[in-house]
Amino acid sequence: MKINWNFFAMGVLLFTVIGLYIFANHRNNRRHIEKVNISFIGDQNFYLSHEGVQNLLIQKLGNLENLPKEKLVLNAVEKLIESNEMVKKAHVYLTIKGELRAKIEQRKPIGRVEGVAKYYVDEDGKRMPLSNNHSARVPLVTGNVTEQSLGDVHDIITFVNRDDFLKKNVIGIHVTEDLNYLLKFRMDNFVVDLGRTEEMPKKFNNFKAFYSKAYKDKTLSQYSRVSLEFNNQVVCTKI
Structure with a gap:
């Protein structure tokens, strides 16, 4: 019978490689x-x-x-x-x-809830404990914070964080008893009444148009409340 030496050599080589692998793996594990x-x-x-x-x-x-x-x-x-x-x-x-x-x-906190319970809400909308190592500079959330309103708060802050102007200026959110959302701005004394969270892009675009004009006219200080509750309207209450 003729022996195929090439086949035999390949078999020996394969056996040797497998043996070396098993030995190296065993030695590595130890x-x-x-x-x-x-x-x-x-x-x-x-x-x-x-x-x-x-x-x-x-x-x-x-x-x-x-x-x-x-x-x-x-x-x-x-x-x-x-x-x-x-x-x-x-x-x-x-x-x-x-x-x-x-x-x-x-985890990344995006808001800090201040009430009977104190905690962060993270970027996924989940509760996150406060840290002893660091205090995050995020909007302060107060008022009627429930599981439902916490989801709305997460949606509002997520939207705010995607807009340079809003992210720079919104420093607080207050949840009313009937689940309307009042926004506190950094440099202004008025409160922005967002109402519910529906139509947020349209409401904030209307607000930024109002803000730009009032800032140019130097009339921002005349208002105590700016309501965005009604679609396509910005209703202002003077001091």
Whole structure:
């Protein structure tokens, strides 16, 4: 019988490669974690410290340095970090050199509710606890804040943050008992009555047209209330 030496050589080579891979993988798993590296991504890195994450890992998992890599479950570490109320998302992985890296995205507050309960509302419309490390410069929300009105507040602030003029000037939102929304502006004494949240683009465009003209005429200081409640109208109340 004629032996196909090329086929035989390929089989030996494949067997050798698989064996080396299994050996390297086994040896790699038995290596210990040399270092834990924690980093934050994005522009909201104020509410949770590196030390806070380190302490959380040590309290729940012990000291990870010198721990055999094969004993570490990366998904469990990610879920542990994400259990912190300041964390939006965590990505944890191991490098070839045995370094455990955790990249953390913190939640982003867009409004601060002041009432019996004090908390932030984040960019996803969810409640977020205040931080001992940093106080966010976001619009203050007061009044009748319920689950329904909190959703409206999120929609209003999200809209405001997309507009340079509004984002610069809106510093507060008050929710009335009948769920109308009153906006407080930074440099002006009047209150803007938005009414309900329907037709926000049209209402704010009308307001900016009014504001531009009143600013040019130097009459802004004459008003105590500017109502946008009715479509296509800006109704002003003088002082």
